[in-house]
Amino acid sequence: MELLKLNLTEFRKIAKFVYERTGIDLPESKVTLLSNRLRKRLRELKLDSFDAYYALLCDTARCEEELPHFLSAVTTNETYFFRNESLWKFFRSEWIPEIVERKKASKMIRIWSAASSSGEEAYTTVMCLREDLPNFSTWNIRVIASDISQRVLDRAKLGEFNDYSVSKMPEALRKKWFVTTGDKHVLKGELRKLVSFRFHNLRDPFPDANFDLVFLRNVLMYFDTPMKLKVLETVTRALVPGGKLIVGDVNPLRNTPELNAALELDYCGSNVYEKPGLKTAAVGGAVKG
Ligand SMILES: C[S@@+](CC[C@H](N)C(=O)[O-])C[C@H]1O[C@@H](n2cnc3c(N)ncnc32)[C@H](O)[C@@H]1O
Numbered sequence: 001m002e003l004l005k006l007n008l009t010e011f012r013k014i015a016k017f018v019y020e021r022t023g024i025d026l027p028e029s030k031v032t033l034l035s036n037r038l039r040k041r042l043r044e045l046k047l048d049s050f051d052a053y054y055a056l057l058c059d060t061a062r063c064e065e066e067l068p069h070f071l072s073a074v075t076t077n078e079t080y081f082f083r084n085e086s087l088w089k090f091f092r093s094e095w096i097p098e099i100v101e102r103k104k105a106s107k108m109i110r111i112w113s114a115a116s117s118s119g120e121e122a123y124t125t126v127m128c129l130r131e132d133l134p135n136f137s138t139w140n141i142r143v144i145a146s147d148i149s150q151r152v153l154d155r156a157k158l159g160e161f162n163d164y165s166v167s168k169m170p171e172a173l174r175k176k177w178f179v180t181t182g183d184k185h186v187l188k189g190e191l192r193k194l195v196s197f198r199f200h201n202l203r204d205p206f207p208d209a210n211f212d213l214v215f216l217r218n219v220l221m222y223f224d225t226p227m228k229l230k231v232l233e234t235v236t237r238a239l240v241p242g243g244k245l246i247v248g249d250v251n252p253l254r255n256t257p258e259l260n261a262a263l264e265l266d267y268c269g270s271n272v273y274e275k276p277g278l279k280t281a282a283v284g285g286a287v288k289g
Pocket of ligand 1: 024078083114146149203217218219
């Protein structure tokens with residue numbers, strides 16, 4: 001039997017819906033990818049055409065229930081522990097010592113892993129902090145991880161990972177922080193409890209603020225320029241003066257004049273940006289925690 005594939009008209013309607021809901025910009029070259037991802041959902045719902053599925057999405061009474069499945073189906077959730085080794089070297093050898101010095105009075109650190117997928121980035125963060133912060137138990141650590149896919153958030157909360165997720169991390173840390181049975185690696189509760197996961201669509205404002213660090217890696221590339229601008233405004237607002245933004249291995253900001261012109265952050269190298277104003281804020285007493 002021939003597999004159902006979106007025709008161009010169906011693709012355009014659904015891609016427009018994806019864009020309106022998520023900001024994800026799907027070029028026509030993604031027609032096979034989108035067909036493959038939605039076909040499974042059609043089967044589960046016993047629908048026989050993409051048009052029937054589109055009608056369901058447009059039906060306000062039924063859409064709410066379908067939306068979480070739809071968002072999970074259309075997003076790419078690739079991630080793993082210690083993704084981009086050089087970033088984690090920077091994090092451990094430069095960011096942590098700097099924040100220890102800066103926060104030695106309040107001993108409070110706040111980090112947001114935006115578009116966290118199944119939690120590997122946020123959990124790598126707390127693992128490094130647990131390893132490197134002197135007198136760890138005296139620190140107040142808050143790590144929030146958010147994503148638009150409820151499916152990956154549910155997986156993240158479980159703290160169970162497959163071989164692929166842990167394949168690029170230091171072996172000693174894998175042995176220390178996971179309980180492994182066959183190909184299942186369960187992260188120890190001591191680290192799991194340091195991260196809280198929540199649904200958040202980067203199209204929307206983020207209710208929390210005063211982060212010392214925001215990770216925004218491997219997600220901007222799915223967005224067009226207006227959406228990138230919106231997201232950058234959101235994360236910039238969420239940072240404290242002196243707070244850092246870390247973008248992904250492919251840095252989509254450096255060579256886009258429109259984004260560079262709008263960016264209210266200073267480039268520090270290696271895909272790291274800093275929100276200016278630390279000195280002014282410190283003098284004015286505005287930096288707390
Ligand atoms: C490739 S993963 C990146 C995960 C992790 N940051 C990393 O670099 O390993 C991209 C994630 O962005 C999420 N995402 C896509 N559009 C989003 C949006 N509008 N709001 C929030 N998350 C979104 C996807 O669900 C997916 O989990």
